[in-house]
Amino acid sequence: MERSEKMKLKIPKEEIMGHGNLACQGCGATLAMRHTLKALGKNTIIVLPACCWSVIDGPFPHSVVNVPLFHTAFAAGPSTASGVKAALEIQGKDTNVVAWTGDGGTYDIGLGTLSGAAERNDDMIYVCYDNEAYMNTGIQRSSSTPLKAWTTTTPVESPKETHKKDIISIMAAHRIPYIATASISYPEDMIEKFKKAKDIKGMRFILVFSPCPTGWKYVPQLTVKLARLAVQSRVFPLVEIENGIKWKLTKEITHPKPVADYLKPQGRFKHLSKKDLVEIQKNVNQDWDRLLKKIEK
Amino acid sequence: MAKKSDKKIIFKKEKEMPPFAISFYSMEYNKTGIWRNFRPVIDYDKCTFCLICWKSCPEAAIKLKKTKVKGKEKLQPVIDYEYCKGCGICWEECPTKAIDIEEESD
Amino acid sequence: MRKVLMGNHALSYGAKLSRAQVISAYPITPQTEVVELLSRMCASGELNAKFIKVESEHSAMAALIGASSTGVRTFTATSAQGLAHMHEMLHWAAGARTPIVMGNINRAFAPPWSVWTEQNDSLSQRDTGWMQLYAQNNQEVLDSVIQAYKVAESLDLPAMVILAAFVLSHTSETVEIPEQEKVDEFLPPYEREYKLDADEPHAFGGLTNPDNYFELRYKIQKAMEKALIKWEEVGEEFEEIFGRKYGLIETYKVSDAKNLIISSATIASTARNAVDSLREGGAKVGLMRIRVFRPFPAEQIRAILSSVDKAVVIDRNIGFGASGIFYQEVKAAMYNEKNTPPIFGVVTGLGGRDVSSKDIIEIYQDVIRREKPKSDIIWKGLKK
Numbered sequence: 001m002e003r004s005e006k007m008k009l010k011i012p013k014e015e016i017m018g019h020g021n022l023a024c025q026g027c028g029a030t031l032a033m034r035h036t037l038k039a040l041g042k043n044t045i046i047v048l049p050a051c052c053w054s055v056i057d058g059p060f061p062h063s064v065v066n067v068p069l070f071h072t073a074f075a076a077g078p079s080t081a082s083g084v085k086a087a088l089e090i091q092g093k094d095t096n097v098v099a100w101t102g103d104g105g106t107y108d109i110g111l112g113t114l115s116g117a118a119e120r121n122d123d124m125i126y127v128c129y130d131n132e133a134y135m136n137t138g139i140q141r142s143s144s145t146p147l148k149a150w151t152t153t154t155p156v157e158s159p160k161e162t163h164k165k166d167i168i169s170i171m172a173a174h175r176i177p178y179i180a181t182a183s184i185s186y187p188e189d190m191i192e193k194f195k196k197a198k199d200i201k202g203m204r205f206i207l208v209f210s211p212c213p214t215g216w217k218y219v220p221q222l223t224v225k226l227a228r229l230a231v232q233s234r235v236f237p238l239v240e241i242e243n244g245i246k247w248k249l250t251k252e253i254t255h256p257k258p259v260a261d262y263l264k265p266q267g268r269f270k271h272l273s274k275k276d277l278v279e280i281q282k283n284v285n286q287d288w289d290r291l292l293k294k295i296e297k
Numbered sequence: 298m299a300k301k302s303d304k305k306i307i308f309k310k311e312k313e314m315p316p317f318a319i320s321f322y323s324m325e326y327n328k329t330g331i332w333r334n335f336r337p338v339i340d341y342d343k344c345t346f347c348l349i350c351w352k353s354c355p356e357a358a359i360k361l362k363k364t365k366v367k368g369k370e371k372l373q374p375v376i377d378y379e380y381c382k383g384c385g386i387c388w389e390e391c392p393t394k395a396i397d398i399e400e401e402s403d
Numbered sequence: 404m405r406k407v408l409m410g411n412h413a414l415s416y417g418a419k420l421s422r423a424q425v426i427s428a429y430p431i432t433p434q435t436e437v438v439e440l441l442s443r444m445c446a447s448g449e450l451n452a453k454f455i456k457v458e459s460e461h462s463a464m465a466a467l468i469g470a471s472s473t474g475v476r477t478f479t480a481t482s483a484q485g486l487a488h489m490h491e492m493l494h495w496a497a498g499a500r501t502p503i504v505m506g507n508i509n510r511a512f513a514p515p516w517s518v519w520t521e522q523n524d525s526l527s528q529r530d531t532g533w534m535q536l537y538a539q540n541n542q543e544v545l546d547s548v549i550q551a552y553k554v555a556e557s558l559d560l561p562a563m564v565i566l567a568a569f570v571l572s573h574t575s576e577t578v579e580i581p582e583q584e585k586v587d588e589f590l591p592p593y594e595r596e597y598k599l600d601a602d603e604p605h606a607f608g609g610l611t612n613p614d615n616y617f618e619l620r621y622k623i624q625k626a627m628e629k630a631l632i633k634w635e636e637v638g639e640e641f642e643e644i645f646g647r648k649y650g651l652i653e654t655y656k657v658s659d660a661k662n663l664i665i666s667s668a669t670i671a672s673t674a675r676n677a678v679d680s681l682r683e684g685g686a687k688v689g690l691m692r693i694r695v696f697r698p699f700p701a702e703q704i705r706a707i708l709s710s711v712d713k714a715v716v717i718d719r720n721i722g723f724g725a726s727g728i729f730y731q732e733v734k735a736a737m738y739n740e741k742n743t744p745p746i747f748g749v750v751t752g753l754g755g756r757d758v759s760s761k762d763i764i765e766i767y768q769d770v771i772r773r774e775k776p777k778s779d780i781i782w783k784g785l786k787k
Contacts, residue, residue: 042601042604043601044601045473045599045601047469054610055610057606057609058606058609058610059609059610059611059612060606060608060609060610060611060615061609061615062606062609063604063605063606063609065604065606066604067601067604068599068600068601068603068604068605068606068607069604069605069606069607070469070472070599070606070607070608071606071607071608071609072465072468072469072495072608073465073491073492073495075461076461076462076465076468076492076495078462079457079461079462079463079465079466079469080465080466080468080469081469082427082455082457082462082466082469083425083427083455083465083466083467083468083469083470083471083473083477084469084470084472084473084599085469086425086427086453086455086466086470087424087425087453087469087470087471087473087474087475087599088473089453090424090425090451090452090453090475091473091474091475093601095601112458112459113458113459113461113462113465115458116457116458116459116462119458120455120456122455
């Protein structure tokens with residue numbers, strides 16, 4: 001490829017999300033929304049159950065996103081989106097419906113609702129921006145919180161005792177047309193995945209890794225770097241799954257960075273002992289090996 | 298198109314309000330630039346116009362300006378200080394260290 | 404066209420004739436026939452609607468809120484546990500001002516399990532901002548669904564049409580099914596002013612500070628107050644086109660009545676027989692049936708009650724720690740009046756225990772002997 005071709009901007013220039021949002025400085029979830037809207041365009045309706053973005057969008061009568069946005073109850077993201085899409089279909093309108101949720105609404109309180117919409121293969125793009133805890137209510141643990149992490153409900157005396165729920169495998173079990181993981185540190189990859197998802201009918205699930213300086217206790221400038229280290233250390237693999245059965249690795253990590261590089265800058269892991277780090281590295285290695293077995297050759 | 302307002306809307310009378318909680322206005326009134334303790338400053342001599350800073354800004358607070366560098370059309374990142382929250386991501390991400398972080402003068 | 408219909412199917416026909424566009428429901432005894440028939444109507448194309456087979460009632464209501472906010476007519480049905488499961492979303496539907504119409508089959512709450520009729524399920528939702536209407540026969544069920552859409556859509560308030568489990572839901576009665584053209588004339592397509600539309604982007608339901616929230620609540624109450632007038636207006640329009648009359652309340656032999664039996668739904672229907680029997684025996688008794696419970700028709704009730712000597716409210720429900728719920732509200736409506744008669748409250752028929760004409764006669768005769776109510780509850784039919 002020509003050098004100028006390589007340097008060509010693959011990210012749409014137009015900003016759809018406006019200015020003045022209420023997110024914390026360095027918020028990963030906000031960068032995720034910015035890129036999602038670029039990829040999907042203005043012909044998009046966002047259904048938004050309770051999560052950080054319920055506040056980030058701004059108070060009544062203001063809104064930052066510049067697309068229609070419907071606030072709904074915590075567990076009701078996917079179901080409300082199913083209803084919106086059904087109404088659009090009966091009106092003969094073709095608008096992208098996006099259920100924009102946090103890990104709380106996806107992994108926990110909304111899991112049944114999500115499973116229902118996935119099993120029905122309802123036509124929507126379900127996005128979970130994963131900041132690995134209930135951040136909007138003040139950093140309480142979710143089932144997405146990684147093993148041994150600190151949160152207000154898993155204090156250092158008793159950090160998270162169970163593994164992060166494998167939501168991607170759960171979604172794969174539903175055999176939906178398209179599943180992908182994305183990271184805000186790889187915006188071209190993320191936007192490509194969203195554009196691909198946009199053209200598929202049925203349930204599409206995209207998990208976007210969204211570091212949170214407030215909840216993970218790190219300096220805000222590291223948000224994109226940590227999102228990159230998570231991928232480079234194999235903690236957060238970038239994959240695509242078609243119909244729940246064909247797994248693809250969209251980023252090969254042949255020389256992984258040590259997990260400790262990813263964990264050290266984060267205050268929520270500051271209490272980890274050397275033994276803990278060894279255990280976590282072992283888990284990451286085993287999870288990666290298990291993942292490779294699923295990847296289609 | 299969202300309506301603009303110069304400050305947060307607080308309705309004076311019930312009759313002025315929409316029938317339920319519908320948002321007609323943008324968030325442009327909220328000049329998040331005042332949140333900054335540190336401000337990023339781009340040194341255009343070091344800038345290679347890679348636009349990684351623009352891609353990494355959660356606030357959409359870096360604008361793209363068409364410019365000519367050595368006769369070639371380039372897109373130049375320009376920081377919008379009205380909205381830049383001073384998170385420092387652009388400073389961290391810049392591959393040529395073309396962005397400096399300065400203490401915000403009050 | 405006359406058809407023999409069970410109450411559940413009367414609901415289905417009501418939704419079909421009203422041209423509901425998105426239906427989303429979860430089965431629960433004794434509602435299942437409502438959605439099964441609607442499912443068949445959608446599958447055959449008889450009804451041009453999207454049927455979302457949701458995995459829970461909470462999702463059913465959430466889906467309809469999404470659909471209604473996108474500007475289409477919506478319908479669902481549920482009962483007891485299902486209604487309770489969607490409680491959070493009932494508040495949401497009212498706050499989002501979505502004119503959803505729902506059929507609720509009054510069924511007793513668990514535990515212990517029961518499938519028989521009791522009004523606690525719908526009455527537990529009386530503060531959610533939903534309009535509530537209690538039907539006494541299957542004709543009324545069908546007609547009320549059509550009327551409910553007209554009222555709901557004119558005020559952007561959701562409405563529930565309520566019928567008793569088994570006594571109506573599974574009891575077949577002859578029902579006159581209105582012609583589709585006449586229903587179309589009475590009920591035009593739904594037009595929503597502010598809806599989810601990519602051409603007109605707005606956010607709905609954003610965080611609202613104390614400086615703005617109060618007025619939004621006031622607007623809901625104002626809409627409820629307008630509904631009192633609208634139900635009567637719609638009732639008159641309906642009578643003109645279809646020949647059947649319905650109002651906020653229904654009165655039977657009250658013009659010269661000295662004493663009044665007040666009830667709702669199927670107990671009121673049975674009470675008509677009791678009134679006739681009592682009148683044969685010389686009693687000057689009348690019946691007031693409360694049909695629309697939310698908004699509460701206080702003025703209409705006051706007009707009737709102010710001219711009687713005694714009244715007894717028969718509740719097939721109970722507000723634990725207080726008394727029968729219709730009784731509470733009727734009493735409250737009369738409190739500031741100069742001419743308020745003693746009002747007695749009877750709780751009966753809970754968990755589907757049968758309430759016969761004979762029972763109602765006995766209630767009346769017992770109340771007539773008493774001068775003033777000594778307590779807020781007279782239990783009838785209890786095994787004590």
